[in-house]
Amino acid sequence: MxxxxxxxxxxxxxxxxxxxxxxxxxxxxxxxxxxxxxxxxxxxxxxxxxxxxxxxxxxxxxxxxxxxxxxxxxxxxxxxxxxxxxxxxxxxxxxxxxxxxxxxxxxxxxxxxxxxxxxxxxxxxxxxxxxxxxxxxxxxxxxxxxxxxxxxxxxxxxxxxxxxxxxxxxxxxxxxxxxxxxxxxxxxxxxxxxxxxxxxxxxxxxxxxxxxxxxxxxxxxxxxxxxxxxxxxxxxxxxxxxxxxxxxxxxxxxxxxxxxxxxxxxxxxxxxxxxxxxxxxxxxxxxxxxGLQNLPLRVHLIRDIAQVWQAGDQFMPSTELVDLLAARFPTRWGLQSTKGLTVQGMGRMLMQGYKISSDREPSGARRRGYSHLQFTESWRRFQVEPPHIKPDGPDEQAQLDETRNR
Known part of the structure; x- marks a missing residue:
């Protein structure tokens, strides 16, 4: 019928x-x-x-x-x-x-x-x-x-x-x-x-x-x-x-x-x-x-970054972050996924989804990556518990406290 x-x-x-x-x-x-x-x-x-x-x-x-x-x-x-x-x-x-x-x-x-x-x-x-x-x-x-x-x-x-x-x-x-x-x-x-x-x-x-x-x-x-x-x-x-x-x-x-x-x-x-x-x-x-909801990949990305962020680190190189994501979530970002996550792909999703762009390591090294502070606002909005880090001086501690208290 x-x-x-x-x-x-x-x-x-x-x-x-x-x-x-x-x-x-x-x-x-x-x-x-x-x-x-x-x-x-x-x-x-x-x-x-x-x-x-x-x-x-x-x-x-x-x-x-x-x-x-x-x-x-x-x-x-x-x-x-x-x-x-x-x-x-x-x-x-x-x-x-x-x-x-x-x-x-x-x-x-x-x-x-x-x-x-x-x-x-x-x-x-x-x-x-x-x-x-x-x-x-x-x-x-x-x-x-x-x-x-x-x-x-x-x-x-x-x-x-x-x-x-x-x-x-x-x-x-x-x-x-x-x-x-x-x-x-x-x-x-x-x-x-x-x-x-x-x-x-x-x-x-x-x-x-x-x-x-x-x-x-x-x-x-x-x-x-x-x-x-x-x-x-x-x-x-x-x-x-x-x-x-x-x-x-x-x-x-x-x-x-x-x-x-x-x-x-x-x-x-x-x-x-x-x-x-x-x-x-x-x-x-x-x-x-x-994690049972069918969330967009960009939302999974911001949540997964919090899961793999190394405790205590204030900065993480892009290549290291991609490797950690692929190892921790292989079906989403690693060899078992359709394409696999690349540094360029991660950068594109973070920029388009959250206006987060990579930068050079604060120590002056040539590696590009992301600082913990760049993600705190997005983690707060998606109700993600951020990984613990040791703030680099009173200015960064004040920024972290302001973000958490919003």
Whole structure:
């Protein structure tokens, strides 16, 4: 199936007037609790917080015009058969105007669909359907990335009234959920994602999703959620939740929409979103500490130089620094890397990335290299613990102290 576009009317059986009256929308707090309970019946996540995350994300799809940004939901698992497709099926019955995309054959397809209104895009098997080797994926990922923020758009070729091709800006703004086994997402996409981790249900802890039996209840729940979010639309738009002090930049952009829904709901939900944000920030911090993030080579270089700098040295010749880097990190800079690091290559990256240039050794020797003091500001900004050196006199000690105290 290439792209299966499913409107709400296609998968949600609209209840009759009598059944609708017997299923009141209720308060947003009560409805979120019901959605949370529903998802936990059928989806097994690593932690209970991931269920709460799915609930808040499903709710925010109805008010993305008010939340300004819409985080990408990444549904991941440690192994196949962990319920990723099941999780997407339940989201399909809960979110705003779902659009199920198993494969995408054209990079212009999503903008064309979104031109007719906001949809919630649900992409299954993202590890295969978003294969970076596919030549159209650059355009698809551009749609996913730009559509993360209100006003996002991209040019698409369309035929005018005379049959001539012309470009037109089309909106890409839409909620997106991606399900797949550790999909190879670009870094700029990963920073826009909030992640749910599923576990295989070997012990039968969750119920089977027999849609013939549960679809009507799911549809009623979706109507309750839609009505509750519509009633809370103004509250969500006016909400200005206080986020953790360190939640800044892209981290703030992706969590604030869900925090606004949580604040509008009240009850336990503001505490839940605070826990989720702190967990995400801690995971990112651990990834940086363990070197698990896909950092640019220039960032690796500044970090690796701190690792190999000889304790006590104030100056290191370029050739010696390159040799130490190649020996310590052979797959990145040495013989096991694609090209291997050269003095000229290192100099180019340091100049272009940090405005750090080599100089002659202070002792008057002809060797060129770098002083410890040249790196201290960059190490500080990347939160790298600098190697210890013995300052050469009070002036250099004062410079080091000033840099550390900024």
């Amino acid at each position: 290439d792209l299966e576009a499913i409107d709400s009317s296609d998968i949600h059986a609209e209840p009759s007037a009598s059944s609708a009256s017997s299923s009141p929308s209720g308060s947003l707090l009560g409805v979120l609790d019901k959605v949370d309970e529903w998802i936990s019946r059928f989806v097994l996540t690593t932690t209970a917080e991931d269920i709460h995350l799915m609930t808040l994300w499903a709710a925010h799809t109805y008010v993305v015009e008010q939340t300004y940004t819409t985080p990408r939901l990444q549904i991941d698992s440690v192994m196949p058969e962990s319920g990723k497709t099941t999780a997407l099926e339940h989201l399909q019955h809960l979110v705003r105007r779902p659009l199920s995309a198993s494969t995408i054959s054209s990079e212009a397809l999503l903008p064309r669909v979104l031109e007719r209104g906001i949809r919630t895009i649900l992409i299954d098997e993202a590890d295969r359907s978003l294969d970076p080797k596919n030549p159209i994926m650059a355009g698809v990922m551009a749609t996913i990335n730009t559509g993360y923020k209100r006003g996002g758009s991209r040019p698409v070729l369309v035929k005018d009234s005379e049959g001539n091709w012309t470009d037109r800006e089309m909106s890409t703004f839409a909620p997106v959920a991606l399900a797949g086994n550790n999909p190879s997402l670009p870094d700029d996409t990963r920073t826009r994602c909030i992640r749910v981790l599923l576990m295989p249900d070997f012990e039968g802890l969750v119920e089977s999703s027999d849609w013939e039996d549960i679809e009507e209840d799911a549809d009623h729940l979706r109507i309750d959620l839609e009505m509750a979010m519509e009633a809370a639309r103004e509250s969500v738009g006016n909400a200005r939740p206080t986020l953790p002090e360190d939640c800044k930049g892209r981290m703030r952009e992706k969590w604030r929409p869900l925090a606004r829904v949580a604040q509008a709901a009240g009850g336990r939900w503001p505490g839940i979103i605070n826990t989720l944000i702190h967990r995400d920030m801690e995971e990112r911090k651990m990834e940086r500490a363990e």
